[in-house]
Amino acid sequence: MRSRNVLTGMLLGAGSVAGTLLFRRRLARRSERVDVYFGDGSMVSVTRPDQAEPFLRRARRILELAG
Amino acid sequence: MDASAALQRLRDISSQVRAAVVFERDGKVLGSTLEDGDRAEQVAREAGELLADAERKRPDGDAKTPDFAQLEVALRSGSVFVVRHGDRLVAATTAPEPTVGLVFYDLKSCLRELETKPKPTPKKRAPAKRKTTTRAKKTDEKP
Numbered sequence: 001m002r003s004r005n006v007l008t009g010m011l012l013g014a015g016s017v018a019g020t021l022l023f024r025r026r027l028a029r030r031s032e033r034v035d036v037y038f039g040d041g042s043m044v045s046v047t048r049p050d051q052a053e054p055f056l057r058r059a060r061r062i063l064e065l066a067g
Numbered sequence: 068m069d070a071s072a073a074l075q076r077l078r079d080i081s082s083q084v085r086a087a088v089v090f091e092r093d094g095k096v097l098g099s100t101l102e103d104g105d106r107a108e109q110v111a112r113e114a115g116e117l118l119a120d121a122e123r124k125r126p127d128g129d130a131k132t133p134d135f136a137q138l139e140v141a142l143r144s145g146s147v148f149v150v151r152h153g154d155r156l157v158a159a160t161t162a163p164e165p166t167v168g169l170v171f172y173d174l175k176s177c178l179r180e181l182e183t184k185p186k187p188t189p190k191k192r193a194p195a196k197r198k199t200t201t202r203a204k205k206t207d208e209k210p
Contacts, residue, residue, distance in 0.1 A: 036135065
């Protein structure tokens with residue numbers, strides 16, 4: 001009985017840690033984004049990491065230069 | 068209005084913009100809030116590259132899609148904005164999570180103000196010449 005309680009507790013703990021990690025990762029991804037607007041009002045949001053990375057790298061450089 | 072005056076006005080009206088550089092499509096810097104000219108040129112160059120990358124993101128590579136107008140790159144340490152109006156562009160940085168619509172509006176206004184002709188300064192009027200009239204002595208006055 002006791003070992004079952006320990007196992008349940010461990011599973012709950014591991015689940016909450018995994019959930020927190022996933023939530024933080026998702027939040028971090030949402031806070032870094034690239035939105036491009038065109039002349040007719042249409043907008044393209046670059047979400048794929050491999051596509052967004054060149055934009056993010058240049059933007060980081062601009063922030064660094066601008067102080 | 069010249070670039071430095073437009074940037075000064077931008078700083079007055081927008082508390083969110085930390086730094087801004089106005090430049091032309093070919094990379095020529097017209098004005099900057101940065102004191103270091105080299106840094107301003109580097110910012111203009113990087114922003115020009117951002118623009119080139121953005122133009123490649125036209126939906127489905129459709130050449131009929133209108134040109135790039137503006138972009139925002141949001142990072143955890145702040146946001147970078149690039150706005151285009153004709154051949155002129157402005158690149159600006161802000162603190163994290165700015166009011167995006169407001170920043171775009173202020174930057175667009177800054178670029179539009181560059182097109183407005185300065186009001187002609189009224190010419191200074193030359194001081195009016197003092198008329199020196201000599202009063203003729205009345206000779207027929209009784210003593």
